[in-house]
Amino acid sequence: MANPGGSFSFDIVVFGATGDLSLRKLLPALFLRDAAGQLEPDARILGAARQPLPQAEFRALAAQALDRHLPAGAFDKDVWARFEARLEYLALDVEQPEDYAKLAKWLRLDCGQVTVYYLAVAPRFFGPICRQLGAAGLNLPCARVVLEKPIGKDSASAKAINDAVGAVFPEEQVFRIDHYLGKETVQNLMALRFANSLFEPIWHRGVIDHVQMTVAENIGVEKRGGYYDQSGALRDMVQNHLLQLLCLVAMEPPVAFEADAVRDEKLKVLQALHRIGERDVAIKTVRGQYSAGAVNGGAVPGYAEEVERPETSTETFVVVKAEIENWRWAGVPFYLRTGKRLPQRRSEIVIQFRPVPHLIFPGASRDVVANRLVIRLQPDEGISLHMMAKVPGPGGLRLRQAPLNLSFAETFQDRQPDAYERLLMDVVRGNPMLFMRRDEVEAAWHWVEPILAGWDAQGDAPKHYTAGSWGPSAAIGLIERDGRTWHEDMR
Numbered sequence: 001m002a003n004p005g006g007s008f009s010f011d012i013v014v015f016g017a018t019g020d021l022s023l024r025k026l027l028p029a030l031f032l033r034d035a036a037g038q039l040e041p042d043a044r045i046l047g048a049a050r051q052p053l054p055q056a057e058f059r060a061l062a063a064q065a066l067d068r069h070l071p072a073g074a075f076d077k078d079v080w081a082r083f084e085a086r087l088e089y090l091a092l093d094v095e096q097p098e099d100y101a102k103l104a105k106w107l108r109l110d111c112g113q114v115t116v117y118y119l120a121v122a123p124r125f126f127g128p129i130c131r132q133l134g135a136a137g138l139n140l141p142c143a144r145v146v147l148e149k150p151i152g153k154d155s156a157s158a159k160a161i162n163d164a165v166g167a168v169f170p171e172e173q174v175f176r177i178d179h180y181l182g183k184e185t186v187q188n189l190m191a192l193r194f195a196n197s198l199f200e201p202i203w204h205r206g207v208i209d210h211v212q213m214t215v216a217e218n219i220g221v222e223k224r225g226g227y228y229d230q231s232g233a234l235r236d237m238v239q240n241h242l243l244q245l246l247c248l249v250a251m252e253p254p255v256a257f258e259a260d261a262v263r264d265e266k267l268k269v270l271q272a273l274h275r276i277g278e279r280d281v282a283i284k285t286v287r288g289q290y291s292a293g294a295v296n297g298g299a300v301p302g303y304a305e306e307v308e309r310p311e312t313s314t315e316t317f318v319v320v321k322a323e324i325e326n327w328r329w330a331g332v333p334f335y336l337r338t339g340k341r342l343p344q345r346r347s348e349i350v351i352q353f354r355p356v357p358h359l360i361f362p363g364a365s366r367d368v369v370a371n372r373l374v375i376r377l378q379p380d381e382g383i384s385l386h387m388m389a390k391v392p393g394p395g396g397l398r399l400r401q402a403p404l405n406l407s408f409a410e411t412f413q414d415r416q417p418d419a420y421e422r423l424l425m426d427v428v429r430g431n432p433m434l435f436m437r438r439d440e441v442e443a444a445w446h447w448v449e450p451i452l453a454g455w456d457a458q459g460d461a462p463k464h465y466t467a468g469s470w471g472p473s474a475a476i477g478l479i480e481r482d483g484r485t486w487h488e489d490m491r
């Protein structure tokens with residue numbers, strides 16, 4: 001299946017091939033891996049979607065998508081000639097058994113290679129597609145099925161999806177994508193914690209005061225209003241991406257760098273999260289919705305106008321104060337924050353250390369700020385450790401905070417590959433480390449659900465914030481009530 005040089009032979013079937021995810025992320029990622037020499041000459045890509053489309057038109061659509069979504073300078077005519085020849089198209093109605101018979105004709109059923117079914121479709125189709133694949137005998141031993149988030153909209157629907165998929169494919173053949181886990185800097189969290197002896201001894205409640213995690217976006221809901229309005233920021237970003245980040249920061253050292261060892265530790269964190277229910281939802285969460293404003297100098301409409309539903313109460317911004325009830329983290333809040341139409345696209349994890357226990361510098365007490373480790377996930381990936389230093393020169397001892405900065409772009413000159421490049425190749429390799437196991441997804445829903453129920457019971461609408469601001473003022477109030485502030489650049 002894989003040659004020793006690290007290139008792979010596979011058939012990948014992309015369900016929903018003409019959709020946004022396929023065109024924006026999957027085809028460009030496969031192209032870039034082809035350019036890197038990781039696709040064997042006989043690797044093939046079959047786009048499947050409902051609409052009838054001549055082969056040539058699908059290839060033209062793919063060319064257009066590459067033109068739009070590849071990084072500047074990444075297109076290469078020779079690679080395209082090779083890549084184009086791999087692309088085929090099948091009009092497929094997910095409910096029609098005859099269409100799966102057509103799919104069976106295209107597939108190589110002898111399992112001389114890996115077969116990937118990538119379900120880039122709405123989650124309500126996950127069960128039906130897997131059922132049909134099973135009925136057509138296409139649940140081959142060499143097959144892997146990839147599920148895009150969201151896996152359901154609550155724990156019952158997630159369980160129903162997992163049951164339906166699990167009835168056809170055993171867990172080791174199921175790959176649930178959370179693309180944040182494929183980001184280089186997110187993987188770097190594990191390197192930072194477990195390849196350095198420096199951090200682990202101070203990684204606990206005795207030294208750390210609190211943790212902030214922000215995933216800020218400046219975009220709105222774009223063309224995904226239909227999905228987003230049913231979902232909201234808590235389901236769309238917190239249930240998966242932010243909780244996964246929290247797990248990587250908070251988990252115990254796994255016994256080995258192996259999929260289940262890592263996932264076992266992440267699961268324990270999810271299970272230790274304090275449930276936020278109806279009683280404390282008002283003090284431990286804030287939800288907001290953007291109204292018209294300006295982002296990067298351009299006027300933008302409010303969310304309700306964008307989704308054309310004046311009465312919508314879907315949140316586009318959320319802050320949650322999460323607490324982990326275990327020995328390492330008791331009393332150390334994790335403030336999770338995410339939102340759309342904020343001033344910039346910026347994701348950061350801030351580890352805030354405790355202040356020094358006693359200050360020996362007379363007159364400098366106001367200048368001394370507790371240490372902070374800032375892990376920048378995007379853009380401008382890197383790590384800075386904010387420390388106190390003496391300002392040079394005579395005139396008494398003056399102290400100032402100064403950052404020790406590691407920029408990944410400067411240190412490692414290589415291009416940062418997109419998360420999907422890594423994750424697609426991991427599916428082909430059969431490495432599930434960066435994918436969510438069934439129990440993780442369900443545990444994450446168990447924590448999110450009471451918050452959703454609390455909001456429902458409260459019955460009040462999300463607080464408005466102007467597009468281009470850092471969210472409703474209540475988000476600042478929530479952290480300031482605890483005597484803390486959001487990290488400087490993002491207030």
Ligand code: BG6
Pocket residue numbers: 217236237
């Ligand atoms: C997706 C969400 O999972 O992640 C989107 O559904 C969001 O709403 C996106 O925009 C953010 O991903 P990234 O990689 O741009 O930070």
